[in-house]
Amino acid sequence: MSANFRARLTLRGTYILPTRAGLLLGFAWLVVVVACLNFGLGVMLLITLLLGGIGLITMVETVRNLAGLTVTVTAPPPVMVGSDASFALRLFAADGRPRERVELWLDGNGRRSRWAWWRHQNLPPRQRIEVSVPAAGADLILPVPTGQRGLQAAGHLQVRSVWPLGLFVAWRTWQTHCAAGVYPVPAVLAPADARTTTPTLSPEVPPALSPRAPATAVAIPPEGDFSGHRRAREQEAHPRIDWRASLRARTLLVADHRSTPPHQNTALTWESEAPAPTEVRLARLTARVLALTSHPLSGNYPCFSLSLPGTQLPAGRGSRHRARALQALAEFPPDANPPDPPPVPAPAAGRPPPARRTKAELPAAEVGYWTACILLASLPLASQLGWSTSLPWALLLVFRLLLLWRRQPAPGGIWLVLLPAAASAWILLTQHTLIGRAPGMALLLVMAGLKLLEVHRSRDLHLLTGLAWFLLLSAHFETQAPWLGGWDLLVALASLYGLIRHYQPALRPQARRGLLWHLTLPALPLALLLFLLLPRPDHAFWGSAAPEGTSGSLSERMSPGSISHLRLSETVVLRVHFAAQWPERSQMYWRGPVLENFDGQTWSTLGFRLLREAPPEHHGQAIDYVLDSDDSDGDWLFGLDTIETSDPDLMVDGTGAAHIRPGRVHGSGWSLRAWPDAHPDAGRSLADLDHDLQVPDGNPRARALAMDWRRLPPLERVAAARQTFLQAHLQYSLDVPAPRADAVDDLLFDTRIGYCEHFASAFAFLLRVAGVPARVVTGYQGGERNPLGDYLIVRQSDAHAWVEAWLEGRGWLRIDPTALTLPARVAEGTQVAVPLPAPAWMPGFLRAGMPLLHRVQLLRDLAAMRWQRDVANLGAREQSDLLAELGLGRLPVLQLFAACAGVVVLGMALPLLNAGLPGRGRRQRALAAAGVSGIGVDLPPTPPWPWHWRAGTRLLALAGCQRAPDEGPLAFVNRVAVEHPQLAVALRAWAEPALRARYAAPPATAASAAGAASLHLVQLTLALLTQRD
């Protein structure tokens, strides 16, 4: 009747799927990865890949938690209908590795069902059980309600686990073929009815043995054969009581010396029962069988036989006979047409409804933790958006914290409509729109703040985790500085810890941290490899990551003061690696917007842009270089004059300035070539260049001066202009008086003070009046060589403006009026030409340390350069370069994908390979040390062994002497000493102080034992070595 079931969970047979939470987070993760790839956000990508790696490790851990478990099911003894059949389950792992939080259920459905694995949600909670399996295995009881007489199958058995984070569920379902017998429920018999079924108690006792003392109800014959025990009656004399049997039976028993005639037999037959439905008859027969055998403990069974249609049970007695009879009744075939009211209450109908998860509010400490997490995650974005835009967010956070502090529940109902509406209105007020990146980010902030107000369930925590990722992602559009990467890591770990805290509330903080590292550390190499190998798109699928607005750099307009104010900015614009030969300083003109419109004050570009028809004729030596553009507004790429490129993502316009094509994932590593001696547009005619001759009204004195030069040939007009500048004794300074209407006159004749933009503007004005086509070029000049990485740093302070004049047959010629006034500006750079005064707050000794400080800055810049190139802006081309540098060659995208898949598979397979082996791994030890120990209880931390003991045991383990898990240290030492007698002296000398340190009372005076201990350790090592030789 009872069959045992035994099954082992193997890696192959274990299924795994993401849970709802896992799907949600997986989707969020995918979105973030695609966004990172699209916008070229390398830092965030690295962090996201780390999180993905943690997800993989979690998946592996979930499977490992089940793999290797063996489960057995033992059927219980038969029960009555309506009571539970309690199946005994035993779970153990052959490898001795403890398992955490394994859930089991039995559904009691004996029919084979393909969808049984899905049924757990409808099972009442008592049919499911969650258990942690210690190394020694776990025993548990799973009740299955019985509905009908006959057999109650254990049904499908499922073992499942969502350890450790609830992101994945691993399970296995079996059909157990294991069943418990179910006897019919006995009917309630009328007293008269019952009497007829108890013939042994009827007055068939011989008259000679009738009671002698009517006062007592005891009828015990003085002699006679012992025929079993019966229950003692009240006032039974103590000597009659059979103490030994009573103690075993736990009730007072008296030896019965009456003998039951062996021929006496009660025949229970189907026909003898009054006609009634089958189940009623069965119930009555069951009741009779039970009444006949109502003293099961005494062993004094009467004799009876049972006759059912189709089944005959010959007369017999004893507990086995009784069991056979009950089994026959239980297995009697049911009616083809069961009567309407079934005599047996069917518990199946009254099965309790599936337990609804109670909507428990999360504890305040947990809400507080997540509030802190979200605060951390949103801080960078909030500070970038400015405090006016993120005011609603800040208010929501303060509100949340206030609620926590006052221990009040979060508001609901109308507030959930009002608060978002108010926040949106505020954003509309400050941003004037709700569409676009900045308002979108502001809305994201508000959403995070609002979500904190309704944190009730696990699902909300997953949503918050996803939100935190998006918040971090948004912050990366602005900057990809290393500190933000560190910040991301902090937030990611904090949210992971929050999830662990939520899912493993029983663990101690130390054990939780152990689990965190256990999940994170293996994910690190995985994330790095994936970061290296994940193919990057060449072009953005949509949008662009370039931040909106300007951060104060060169633009398409130049007015007095627009360049000189950049002198104060130390922001790095370009980093240039020259391939072979460094150009002269005087050739380092980094070309930017070319300004051809002049309105008397402001120069600006032409409103349209033409592509350069053909590269200019070039002479002399070409200069090859690689450019990292760090901080550029718009699509300008400041290349070395004259720019030539074969990069399809770059285009050069008619003025010779380079632009990055829209959609290119912005990055570094532009490979360019410069021809310093080229003369562009040499073949054009003067008629094409009217717009370079237009001069607005004003500046009468300068105009009169230049008008005179019109009679000179063009080359001499230029020379005259140079002469004028040389003779004007201009002063190059940042302190320029406020511009007036006639800025050129002011510069040349009155104030004689200007910066490069004033000089260029005036020079171009003079040339244009004199009839020479001229234009102003803005860009950067010079730069600082960083000897640490041997590259050039160009900063905003190197911003410059110069003039180009067009001469027939020679094309555009560069003339730098600043160089005429102050040759040092070009020869030695702005730092020397226009030194900034040291800040007033800086004490003298610090000023003396400026060179050192400068060197530190250079070092920092080198680190920033590497970070930008290898992490933050690792685009398709940089990745290809990096892989080639590592000796992997240039891999096509498909191979890269294959490599990624390989890394993922390897990352999952390596820990799984270990799943079937005995748990001796480092991680098990780490987990055990962290408190996730086999016996599933938290113990106070044991003080560690002294270092010399640890080192010595490791040495001995290397030599093949390992301590068994339950072997005492002294026993271990004695055993090794017996096995290797030549070690005995060294062993005892080494072990004695360690044992004393750990187990003996602390000495009154702290003696320094370290020296002696190391001496003993050396002695032991020597002994080991000589022994091995």
Place this chain on the structure above:
Amino acid sequence: MVPADLPDSLLSAPDRMLAAIGAVILGKPLQIRLALACLLARGHLLIEDQPGVGKSTLAQALAAVLGLPSRRVQFTSDLLPGDLIGSLLPDQTHGGLRFHPGPLFTPVLLADEINRASPRTQSALLEAMEERRVSVDGTRHELPNPFFVLATQNPSDQTGTFPLPESQMDRFLMRIELGYPDLAAERALLLGQDRRALLAAVTPCADAGLILALQAKVQAVYTAPAVLDYLQALLQASRVPGAFAGRLSPRAGLGWLQAARAWAWLDHRDHVLPEDLQAVLPAVTAHRLDPASPASEAPALAARLRQAVRLA
């Protein structure tokens, strides 16, 4: 590791006792040591084995060596509590009732074949063993100090025996099994003197004062936190549902620690090692982990418990 602050008599007393008992009971040094440790730990000892292997002899030898007055009670099924504790009898001289102490009022009680007595009589022992006093008719009577019950029992499957209730099993600190002697010991036994004559010749090595002093010394043996951790882990492991038929009570834990201290003391150590806990583990825990199991299953039970815990 020998404590330096002790007079010589204290130090050598356990060794002398071990040697003296060893002269009577041949080839059983482990059991003798356990019995002595049990006594020093202020516990009661249950010796279970087949008839004729020397249970009573060991008990008598122990009593004789301790130099304490001892009484022997042969337990039978008709032994009544009053026969053990004593009874109130009419006082001829003063009138009224006077308490006449029974054989229980002795420092060493040899309860021979304890499982032949009825449960009622056995329960009369409960208070005496734990509280070391008895109550008769509402009056408390303190038992002498030291008080030590040395019980022997036949395996419970023998006829005419009652299984001891768990509550009483728990009051015995240790249950040991003597087992048949090995060939050499049995040959020595067959060649040697009559055991009864030997018992009569045993010279007491101690007295009540010395035993009290030794018990105090054992109590002072140092127990490091690491040892307590290990003990607690073992206790917890015994309480994992479904692991064992019975679980170790806090009383068992206390007694176990005390027994380990005594064991360490017998080893001339002033501190407890995990090995001491392990050494007394089968004797202390087996009859609690599964009260119905015979003593012969103790090593297997003990090994299961030992292996459930990783010793750090």
